[in-house]
Amino acid sequence: MVIIGNVRNRERLDTDSRGDWLQRVEYALRNLGDRSKLNASPLAKLHYVEKLSAEQYNSHLLPRGLALHNILVSCVERVSTELSNEPALTKAYTYLKLISSGVTCREISRQLGLSREHISRVYRKKAIELVTEEFLSTVNSK
Numbered sequence: 001m002v003i004i005g006n007v008r009n010r011e012r013l014d015t016d017s018r019g020d021w022l023q024r025v026e027y028a029l030r031n032l033g034d035r036s037k038l039n040a041s042p043l044a045k046l047h048y049v050e051k052l053s054a055e056q057y058n059s060h061l062l063p064r065g066l067a068l069h070n071i072l073v074s075c076v077e078r079v080s081t082e083l084s085n086e087p088a089l090t091k092a093y094t095y096l097k098l099i100s101s102g103v104t105c106r107e108i109s110r111q112l113g114l115s116r117e118h119i120s121r122v123y124r125k126k127a128i129e130l131v132t133e134e135f136l137s138t139v140n141s142k
Contacts, residue, residue, distance in 0.1 A: 018132075025132040026124075028072055033102050038072075039065030048139040075134040076100050079127075089126065095119060096127040 024043050031037040038044060044053075044064035049071065053063035060066050076096060083093035091112060098108045105124065109116040112123075 021136060022128050022132050025072075025135055026128045028068060029076070029099055029128070029131065032069060032072060032100055035062045035065035035069060037065075038062075038068045041065075041068060043135075044068045046139050071138060072131070072135065073100070075131050075138060079130045079134050083130070091119075091123045092126040092130070095123040096131065099124075099127070 024041065028038055028041055028043055031041075039062040043049060044067070049064055049067050052071070053067035057063035057066045080093055080096060083089040083096070086093075091114075094112060095108055098111070099105070103111075105116055105119055109119045112119065
């Protein structure tokens with residue numbers, strides 16, 4: 001169960017589909033460089049994110065956005081560490097590394113020499129699934 005600030009939101013997020021979580025994490029990854037967008041994300045309302053923001057980032061501007069940013073960066077790093085040595089997941093690792101750095105999908109496809117559609121259908125999907133799994137594991141275990 002994922003716990004967030006109030007009962008109404010908790011009930012709504014508990015019933016969200018895996019696809020909803022994938023979309024939220026993908027949006028947050030695309031906006032890692034914009035703490036205000038992260039602060040407004042539904043992910044910033046999760047109990048663990050709010051707790052971390054209150055304990056470690058309460059003196060910062062947009063503390064929930066900063067907490068969410070740092071959690072996501074940790075998840076990306078953990079997934080990247082696992083992916084970097086697996087040949088079948090090298091392109092997903094590259095996608096993840098580049099998208100987290102603010103590179104567009106078009107530029108990623110150019111760098112990998114593959115179509116944008118192929119990058120989105122295959123490597124984006126795999127990378128986002130892995131980070132979402134790690135993110136949910138992190139916020140649920142704390």
